Amino acid sequence: MNWRFLNGKPIMPDNSAAVNLQDYRFGLRLSERGSVAGIGDGIALIRGLPTARLDELISFDDGSTGLVFQLGKDLLGAILLSQSQGVTAGMSVQHTGRKLEIGVGEVLLGRVVDPLGKPLDGLPDPDFSQFNPLEAAAPPIIERDFVKDPLYTGNKIVDALIPIGKGQRQLIIGDDGIGKSTLALDAVINQKGRDVFCVFVLIGQPRSSVAGTIETLRAAGALDYTVVVVAEANALPGFRYLAPFAGCAIAEHWMRLGRDTLVVYDDLTRHAQSYRELSLLLQRPPGREAYPGDIFYLHSRLLERSTVLGLSSGGGSMTALPIIETRQGELSAYIPTNLISITDGQIYFESKLFAAGFLPAIDIGRSVSRIGGKAQHEAIKAASARIRLDYLQFLELELFARFGARLEAGVEEKLRHGRLLREILKQDRLEPLSEQAHLAWLLAYGEGLLNETPPEQATERLHRVFEQLPDSGLKLETPKPQWLGKLKSWLSEAHEPAA
Structure with a gap:
């Protein structure tokens, strides 16, 4: 049934005898109506609506909706938010006065949704009680706190040598198909039991990759505390543009409630390409590599919303792991340099290391975490103090040899x-x-407990040590002598042939 409004109050039209007309007041009422001047490729050009605002929702007569994306002198450009075939030139368009919002809350955990919050997993629509705008201002400096708590990814290289703190923005960068998304999946899986809500945003991925990611999270039990936001490769360009902002809005709600969150944007290269596509369709002046001039602002306003809040503002955090793709390792390309300048460090994947079988193919020399060391546990920081330098010196010596x-x-x-x-x-x-386990291998290597171990046997011996850790009672705060005593005992047992 279609509802109408009298003086702001909903009434039932037509066959409703219950309509109360005593509240009706005669008077002049003005409303703007525009018309569609052109349509195509997910973009509508609208004539009229002179008071329309950027990011305002507009409605078409066939029930479709759009989002005002560009204001021009004669025409305004809108992103279509539905795939309706009924939008045609000349159709009437009107204001809604509303901003684009997405439903938020714990009802989204374990769900797969599109950037508008509509389910893609075949389950009933979530029952939302709260909504957050997709576009919002980043928290001001006065609300922020220092990055001081570690966020463990479970990866040896990252947690020991390129540490990440809660509230940090750490870029994952490298060529296509060499393990960037796998590292992000490991980070999400490692949050199990750590009271961290995760949001995994898939932008422009083929359906097979989307299905593989969801199944991996489900098999690892990580989907229970994760929301997957999907804008597939065949989706409208507007959906791919909105996807990371939707994921950010979902995580931001929990951050404001004092929760720790982790957001993965996979990947922002495709996001930038979608924005370029929309801008060129709307005939915006192209700049470097045909990207519009505000491409830097596109990603900066997204990633600046990731931070750690002070206790007076809730005390939550949002850690961002944006993924960006390079071509033949070219770090000086336009989008990679933009993201490197915005984020707090980068984890660089090298295709030559991948081809050589060094997995994960992280180039330790080019990777850096500018603020993660402040959040690293003192025991791990002390144990890993010289390992990075030793490894880089080894690489130089090996090249010389x-x-x-x-x-x-x-x-x-x-x-x-x-x-x-x-x-x-x-x-x-x-x-x-x-x-x-990180502290165990750091101490075993740093204290020389593995000096007599052939390199090809080191991983197997350490795995047998890791199996002992859950029942050992050893914590990061346990004194170093106790750690070394246990490790010597376990490594001597691991040296013996397995029964």
């Missing part, structure tokens, strides 16, 4: 230790480690 020069005994020893460390740093996908 390829020339076949005669090496001193000390150089040979450093090369052997470096090869051992390289084997230790390798890690299988979807096998995140606890922080206790």
